[in-house]
Amino acid sequence: MATHEHSHERTDVRINDLIGPRLNALAAKAPIFAGVGGVLCLAGLALTWGTNYFLQSYLFAFMFWFGLTLGSTTWLMGHHVTGGGWGFLIRRPLEAASRMWPYVFAMWFPIGIFMVLSMMNNGLDASGHHLPMNKMPLYEWANASIRDGDKVLTAKSGYLNPLGWLIRSVLFFCVWFGLSFYLNKWSREEDESYNPLVRHRLSLMSAVGLLISALTITFSTIDWVMSLEPHWFSSLWGLIFVVGQGHATLIVMVLMIRYLAWDLPLLKKVETRYFRDLGNLMLAFTLLWAYTNYSQFMIQYSANIKEEAGWQLHRTTFGWQYIGFGNIIFHFAAPFLFLLMSLTKVNIRNLAKLALFLVFARHLDLFFYIIPTFRQSPMETFRSFAFLSDIGAPLLLGGLWLMGWSKQMTKTNAPIVPQFDERLEGFWPLDAHDHGSNGHTPLAAAKGVTTTHG
Template structure:
């Protein structure tokens, strides 16, 4: 493949061998710091762990969405990025499920509603989900669906590498078909049960869509960075052309707007109706240091990436886009923190204990990147026999090989 599409203008190959120990370093340093955090303040540790877990969950769920959309739309251009998206999605089970175990164990520390008596009006109304057993069972159900979906999609994808059979494509489309419905239901459920319920009195119908847009947004940022690294390492140099980066950039840009749209819709409707059962959520976040985080999110998560990515040419400028993608990681983390951390006992942004969430983030990041790299190395880097591979490489079939016309020739004067 490389011989046909080698780009002469590429910079020298990137050598990442000296970074190979980074996952282990992150795991050890982050793990030790997180343990210290757990000893110092179990409640803050619980929320920090949840926050970091949600960050990586959003990344994996976003990648799963990209894989399914690829199959459902019969896309050609995204063949090159599909394999590592499948690896990212397969982090959902068992790896992220394992990382969820501390959330399950620390649930009474994280979710105040678990400590309330069953006679509480809201708890009674939300029975049986808002019970310890209900929480565990429903969480298990979410992971079961994600496991089934991500494993089936990866299984048929890897099988196609061997057989090249069209059946594999049909199976992947089938799983994406039912999967997208199950995905919407489970993602929404997870966002409500795991994230929104840290302040259990709050409710918002758009919350699931809001979480989803963040998932797709952060996944696209990650995909962009990984694609750049793979291109620079010459692993996918023949496959990832400039238009790849343009398409990922356009999608990233679109989700920047869509994400802001959802957040604004929620805020505006709550603000305008001014009902106390909803406004309390924003009142907390408009006070003290949370106000600063609100402004950082407005400008950092929307205006900055929006204006930077607005020009068409920027989307293929790696020097601009890679920093924007890295910035997006920070903003996604900040956005999730904006949702989760106000449940902490102190009513201001926990600047002094901010090292705890970052320690959890480093530990999980190290662990998950180690798993991802192991999976990536043990399989071909792109779908070897995908029927759209030629199209992704920019080679189109000559017209005479296209199927014969089915419609009769009508009309025309000639």
């Protein structure tokens, strides 16, 4: 293992040599966030007992950290297919995030258990009337008595039924876990020796995996979020989440680089164009976010049909419209203007400031997608003390996720860049003398070996 000083100059240096202490510090601090979040959630739960406020908060917080994990798996595959230089900057953090599936499955468990409990809730009060929305099961269609009395819900009960929902959810996790398992396994193999077949295998699986990813993002978010208002539908829904998750992952990865590695000499050698690429990707996803959301809103607003109007009305009345305007400003207008400026994009510290802002914006976005289903106005959040769990749940899950992620980073202790990925040649700015005393990169050396022995 290289010494700490020398390790900064070499690309075969491993994660723990470079940022091990920082990752350990993060792993130590993250439980504090989780603890504070947990206390807030408990307080919220106690003050809103008998309602589903806590679950609403939990769901939107879960969707952020779940989206980050799925987004990381998807970006990883995107990088394997395209091989862009920007991807080498964030490949290891993405890989660590993609190994978070067991944690995320555990996070999903309360929602799954509640689904099982919902099946037993008849959704009616003692006098036979429907319960108010905040006392209903999270997914109203989960209840047979409600489903059977509703023509539309009955018509789609072949898909939208609790057992199907549970089976599909478990299947989604199996697929994501499988993809992530092989992506990581083969990536480790790629680090061990020069073997273009592994690269080919990674590219091919990633190409197919991207398709699988798009389909599973679509159907998992239909199941977990769109079906919260089961009469409403939008064929653009899946893509909105593909874009949203991709965006959220990029911003968190930028934050990781900034806070874990920005002052390392090695990172300072990276050409500014790769940071600009990350900034441009953020700009592209900012625009795509606006494009998909605008399209969905405008098409449904213009058609003005009763099947779709309800969902939009819940988000454009009783004060929710102001949250919507805020979403446009925070998630689109402000970052768009910022990212248009080239000078800001090449500086990772500037990008990170924006990314921190966008983490908040993405939470607001998910809040806007989920919460108006249950609360008549944003003010209900404060009146009902739901704000405690609205703040606490993201902190709780975020703390747990970051703790798991930093442990994943240190556990594998992979080389900071892939050692034998041919596409790295010419992209990474280091000269041959940075790689060791023999003056060859590991890849060049390996190619020499294979030629000699071949």
